[in-house]
Amino acid sequence: xxSESDTDEAEYEKERLVDEAVELFTDAEDFxxxxxxxxxxxxxxxxxxxYRVEDxxxxxxxxxxxxxxxxxxxxxxxxxxVWDHKCLMSGHHTQYWxxxxxxxxxxxxxxxxxxxxxxxxQTHHPEVTRLQVxxxxxxxxxxxxxxxxxxxxxAKKLLQEYGEEVDVFEPTGVPEGxxxxxxxxxxxxxxxxxxIIEIGIDVTCKW
Numbered sequence: 042x043x044s045e046s047d048t049d050e051a052e053y054e055k056e057r058l059v060d061e062a063v064e065l066f067t068d069a070e071d072f073x074x075x076x077x078x079x080x081x082x083x084x085x086x087x088x089x090x091x092y093r094v095e096d097x098x099x100x101x102x103x104x105x106x107x108x109x110x111x112x113x114x115x116x117x118x119x120x121x122x123v124w125d126h127k128c129l130m131s132g133h134h135t136q137y138w139x140x141x142x143x144x145x146x147x148x149x150x151x152x153x154x155x156x157x158x159x160x161x162x163q164t165h166h167p168e169v170t171r172l173q174v175x176x177x178x179x180x181x182x183x184x185x186x187x188x189x190x191x192x193x194x195x196a197k198k199l200l201q202e203y204g205e206e207v208d209v210f211e212p213t214g215v216p217e218g219x220x221x222x223x224x225x226x227x228x229x230x231x232x233x234x235x236x237i238i239e240i241g242i243d244v245t246c247k248w
Contacts, residue, residue, distance in 0.1 A: 064090040069112075077116040102133035110137060118232055154178075193222050200224050 066072040072092045079086045094105070103126070114120055121137035128134075155171075155178045162169050188198035200207050200222075208230070210223040 064088070066090050066092040068092055069094070073112055073116050076113060080117045080119075103135070106133060106135045110135070115228065115231065193220050197222055 066075065069092055072090055075090070076086075076088060079088065100108075110121060119139055121139055124136040124138045126133070126135050155175050158178065159171055159174045162174060186199055187195060189195035197209060200209050206227055208225045208227055210225065212221050212223050215221050
């Protein structure tokens with residue numbers, strides 16, 4: 042008698058055998074470079090490929106799939122959502138759907154903010170003022186962003202917590218008495234590498 046997992050294994054094996062020939066790439070770099078160039082060349086991309094990796098017992102199959110998925114997100118600029126997971130006898134199978142696909146994307150949940158909360162609160166408590174709501178919102182949300190009593194050091198410490206996603210720069214030649222915080226998003230900079238012709242800088246200052 043076959044179990045559900047055995048049935049799933051048989052189904053995926055059948056699909057693998059009847060599917061088109063798999064292209065064997067030299068390594069991960071070859072695979073991701075091909076994906077990136079194909080996405081640049083066309084809006085319709087279909088790739089069925091594989092490449093070999095060194096066996097690493099510290100990384101389970103599910104984690105390896107997640108690593109590959111994140112790299113595909115990086116080189117294509119497209120994000121994907123998990124549709125299902127299957128644990129197979131030969132490893133792990135994860136099916137992703139493009140989150141930019143209107144048919145498959147998840148509907149965004151309404152994000153609470155002071156303005157939205159203000160309307161809801163005053164419906165039941167008309168005596169509550171906008172300032173009270175904003176002050177309370179700030180105090181409750183501080184746990185997510187507050188790092189220091191001073192604004193710039195606080196922002197810098199928060200950005201440094203996301204070192205994998207953000208570069209914090211150290212400006213040189215800053216005039217005495219001027220405080221400056223400069224930072225950039227690695228994902229955006231990576232996609233623009235080699236394509237930038239002119240740079241515009243957005244500056245916010247306080248007198």
